[in-house]
Amino acid sequence: MSIQADEPRIVVDVRCDLGEGAIWDDREALLYWVDIAGRTLNRFDPVHGHNRSVNMGEQVSTVVPTADDGQVLVGLENSVAVVDAATGERLREIPLEADMPENRCNDGKCGPGGRFYIGTMSTVRRIGTAALYRVDHDYSVERCFGGVTVSNGICWSADGRTVYYIDTSTTNIDMLDYDPYSGTLSNRRSLIAVPAEYGKPDGMTIDSEGRLWVAMFHGACVTVWDPEKAELVEKIDVPAKNVTSVAFGDADLSTLYITTARIGLGRDDIARYPGSGALFALRTTTTGCPPYRFGDTGAGEEPTADGGAGDEQRSLPDETPKAEPGAAEDDPAGSHASFDDHDSAPE
Numbered sequence: 001m002s003i004q005a006d007e008p009r010i011v012v013d014v015r016c017d018l019g020e021g022a023i024w025d026d027r028e029a030l031l032y033w034v035d036i037a038g039r040t041l042n043r044f045d046p047v048h049g050h051n052r053s054v055n056m057g058e059q060v061s062t063v064v065p066t067a068d069d070g071q072v073l074v075g076l077e078n079s080v081a082v083v084d085a086a087t088g089e090r091l092r093e094i095p096l097e098a099d100m101p102e103n104r105c106n107d108g109k110c111g112p113g114g115r116f117y118i119g120t121m122s123t124v125r126r127i128g129t130a131a132l133y134r135v136d137h138d139y140s141v142e143r144c145f146g147g148v149t150v151s152n153g154i155c156w157s158a159d160g161r162t163v164y165y166i167d168t169s170t171t172n173i174d175m176l177d178y179d180p181y182s183g184t185l186s187n188r189r190s191l192i193a194v195p196a197e198y199g200k201p202d203g204m205t206i207d208s209e210g211r212l213w214v215a216m217f218h219g220a221c222v223t224v225w226d227p228e229k230a231e232l233v234e235k236i237d238v239p240a241k242n243v244t245s246v247a248f249g250d251a252d253l254s255t256l257y258i259t260t261a262r263i264g265l266g267r268d269d270i271a272r273y274p275g276s277g278a279l280f281a282l283r284t285t286t287t288g289c290p291p292y293r294f295g296d297t298g299a300g301e302e303p304t305a306d307g308g309a310g311d312e313q314r315s316l317p318d319e320t321p322k323a324e325p326g327a328a329e330d331d332p333a334g335s336h337a338s339f340d341d342h343d344s345a346p347e
Helices: 267-272
Strands: 009-012 019-025 030-035 040-045 050-055 062-065 071-075 079-084 090-095 103-110 116-122 130-135 141-148 151-156 162-167 172-178 185-193 200-206 212-217 221-226 231-237 242-249 255-261 279-283 301-303 309-313 338-343
Touching (some): 009 040, 030 242, 071 103, 116 141, 130 151, 151 212, 162 185
Parallel strands (some): 019 242, 151 200, 200 242
Antiparallel strands (some): 040 050, 071 079, 079 090, 116 130, 130 141, 151 162, 162 172, 212 242, 221 231, 242 255, 301 309
């Protein structure tokens, strides 16, 4: 039986150069997403079919909800910032690879314990110059590992012990061991070598049955994988060539939201995929998992079976070496945000 209940449809009829970073906020009943090249942070309300866009004044690569209502954490070009979701005002900003101007932030998500994991990428296609970082509750930054070229999708298994991770340049889905007490990652190894016929693996999410849903850049599809068997479960065609991120949303977490991009497409591609750059939605027969929020639980809390925090706490030392991107800044950094409100035009 297919886990695809209908065909992908456009829910926000825009033409983003580089739509990305989809994530559902279950408290607000909104989908957050970004247009990296367009420099916008977006909030989509599916009940009213309305999308609100805030111009952040620089490229914004990813977004996650926080424990504080009305605030989100975003990846900017060379920093991570706590932002007022409604206005785009930067409430706190933490440098990240500020001494590496040829790199910028890319995809990121929170894991069990409410820590934020964000990767960087080389904007000039230099191999292995980027890295994956962890931002802790006190806004300190730890370098998890380097040797990365285009850091992308990251998600956690239900028991909170395994991380699935994508460096798009490798075309692999990797897995790592995760220590939920300290937040450290170890034992990185390849899980799935994604065949070139599907495109390049980009953003990723996980459903309630542990299957990995992967956006395929240059592939016009979403692929679904069983990590236990390292096998393809299903391929879902999307009427956009560059599929960039996926997230389950709506009240039942059964709608898959899909961001897409127009970047790099020629006239023939645009003619074949005129909806490229739009936000799509697709009903499924499965459910996703609520997102972890930055700072939502204390560091070192023991995860329960569903990956959340349990009652028992246990603090373990973090032996990951400190990064060099700089300490958290105490003074808020204001932004020159502008707004764009428009109703979506579903097809």
